[in-house]
Amino acid sequence: MSLPHAILTALLEKPSSGLELTRRFDRSIGFFWSATHQQIYRELGRLEQAGLIRALPQAADGRGPRKAYEVLPAGREALVAWVGEQQEPKQIRDALLLRLRAAAVVGTGGLGAELRRHLELHRSQLAEYREIEARDFAPERVGEENRLHHLVLSGGIQLESFWTTWLEDAVRTVAELDAVDNAVDNGVDKEV
Amino acid sequence: MSLPHAILTALLEKPSSGLELTRRFDRSIGFFWSATHQQIYRELGRLEQAGLIRALPQAADGRGPRKAYEVLPAGREALVAWVGEQQEPKQIRDALLLRLRAAAVVGTGGLGAELRRHLELHRSQLAEYREIEARDFAPERVGEENRLHHLVLSGGIQLESFWTTWLEDAVRTVAELDAVDNAVDNGVDKEV
DNA sequence: GGCGACATGTAACTAGTTACATGATTGA
DNA sequence: TCAATCATGTAACTAGTTACATGTCGCC
Structure with missing residues (x-):
């Protein structure tokens, strides 16, 4: 039941068409509640049906x-x-953690590369958030609404920071385990 | 496509009945991939159908x-x-962040209490993870499989640490905003 | 021998995703 | 003017959740 409320919030901030909403769900709001255009159109129909929103008259018949x-x-x-x-709070449900657990049973396979790929993705997301913070939340601009927006963004930043730190550790650990395995395969483990 | 693989991992670690799996998905594996017993039974049926698992003969007809x-x-x-x-990596989709964003538009309402409630929940989850760490991952017990399990657990610990830190900040911020609002309501804002 | 719990499921619903469809607009 | 893209949507599918149903076992 969150998507309709995400849309209501977005429309209160600024009345928008389906496409504009879709764009806004690709940035800002989408950073903590993503939605595809199909979801958005479907939900707009429901919200209008339920009498919670309406199409702006001028744009509609113009x-x-x-x-x-x-x-x-x-x-x-x-x-x-x-x-x-x-x-x-919804529980953690993360496929990468699951893969690590599976890797403990059947071997790491190509997991190292995937971890490094995720690390890069999270790094660049973190950089994007930091840019937004620098641009939109300079110390002098603190209003009431602004503080809440900043709080949300700062959640995103800390979350991405967590992932980059943890992934760096994970990459290192998996690399070490793979190195040990290779050493064993080559029969040089006795020298270690 | 993650649930079937979560189940395969669990069954490789130890063959189990549906109920035993359900129990294990309430702890350990469930910490990063939760599932209800209905999902598990349905998925066990599919996996058996697909020839990826089988019912252990002795238990089945005994x-x-x-x-x-x-x-x-x-x-x-x-x-x-x-x-x-x-x-x-799947994007963040967190209702609490969404509520804060909505609160920036329509007011914080009862959000402070909800934030404090979540803070307590995350604190106790964090404590539980730390107990498990102390019990199962003493420094002397480091095998290959063990290191990956520890890595996963440490992800959970860091994630819960993030939430508690961030929620403490959020609780403080919302309380301050509410205090300002009350002051304004009482007409004492001129003195501030 | 009936009652409550444990164990195993089925059914129906909801949210989210993927694939496809259609009309308008725009630039080569 | 015709292809490409934009804007809006429909349809079908998948994963997850909630509610209910059935069988079995141990005990009072």
């Missing part, structure tokens, strides 16, 4: 190519109610 | 209450192939 939506009072109320809801 | 499964050679091969696969 036969412009895109129709923009805005949040109705009922939509805002629904969002307020949702912010106050309790929800259990 | 009319014991539970039937245990073991991995067939084809199953092990499938797992080896999967360990070598590439997979994009």
